[in-house]
Amino acid sequence: MNLTHTTAQYIVDQLRRGLQTACWVTDSKFQVLASTNGEDEQRFVLPLHRAPLTEQDIINDHLVIPLHVGNEDVGRLIIAATADCSEDSVHMAKTLAELIIHQRNAFEQMFDRQWALDKFICELLHGHFREDDEAALQNASLLDVDLEIPRVAITIDILPLLICQPSAQSAHDSFPEHHQRTLRHRKRQLIDLAQRSLGAQREHIYSFFDEQRFVILAAIDGVETDIAHIEPAYQRLQQAVQLLIDTLCCGTNVQISAGIGDYYPGWSALTDSYQDARFALETGCMLLEKGHVYQARDLGLATFVCAQNRSSKSALADRLLGPLLDKPELLQTLETFLAAGLSSSVAAERLQMHRHGLTYRLKKIQELTGLDPASFGDATQLAAALQWHHVVQTEPTSSKRNSTMA
Structure with missing residues (x-):
């Protein structure tokens, strides 16, 4: 768990009202995140080689108080030792700081829908819910995801795009909180581009549970009423994804590729579609020219020889x-x-x-x-x-x- 600048500043603001002395909040490496004087941010207040503190200590007339959430060491609360700084007030400050950290972390996880969605999609596509339908439906309902809509998995290799991004331009970029904000902004841009390419259908689901891949569960129109619609739907989808990766590559020297999985009836079969998409992407990049959208059917004999997913082989055999x-x-x-x-x-x-x-x-x-x-x-x-x-x-x-x- 990372102690962010925002949380640290909130702790300082709350303690400022009750403590009549200076205080600082640092991360676990003693780098100041917030202070009452507002001038010490980014400064290391103690030598890095100092052994981790497990109990309250006094260093240079300052009380150094470890902050924990559960069993995890998340930072330090440092209070200038004065005559007005009683043992009770120090205990209160530590308790309040740890409570704020715990509550804000729980709040962020509870209301960060993308975080919760990524976790759910990761578990869904890795088969965690195959034998537990009720849990999947309950989680989907909480996230407002309709699992009954026919979908196929798409996986896009965004690692080349991330590597070619400009390096940090400011000192703040080295902080986890700023890095996370930048990452969220880039993810939001990717989703916006995908919505423009695929159409802003509410039924499409976007996930970043794999840091190197952008995963889309794309809704397939009309399949639930007529399976014959699958081929035209695939063609439209392949064109849309090709447009997306071409747009992402525009103005760069990188080549981005994507894989599309086959359609299998039932939400639990999204695992098979995802395995198809991963296989098509990874094998297509090795056998064919990069910068394209691949399907297992495009790989011919390689699908029968290399694919680990038996459903991929059966789907291709049925198609042929x-x-x-x-x-x-x-x-x-x-x-x-x-x-x-x-x-x-x-x-x-x-x-x-x-x-x-x-x-x-x-x-x-x-x-x-x-x-x-x-x-x-x-x-x-x-x-x-x-x-x-x-x-x-x-x-x-x-x-x-x-x-x-x-």
């Missing part, structure tokens, strides 16, 4: 093979063609059909899946999708139910 699952003739043609090593003559012979008929079917498969089975790169994706589909179909029901937890 979905148009073929109700067309057994085309599905058989694809499997036979891949098993024949992409040889049209061998595949046609095994299927007992003319090569022209095989060519027609392969073109139909390309139209439906967006991938050309005759191309080696596309064929590897289709082969991986088929293998994953077979794995999912043959594993026990209990394993399927728990597959997203792996």
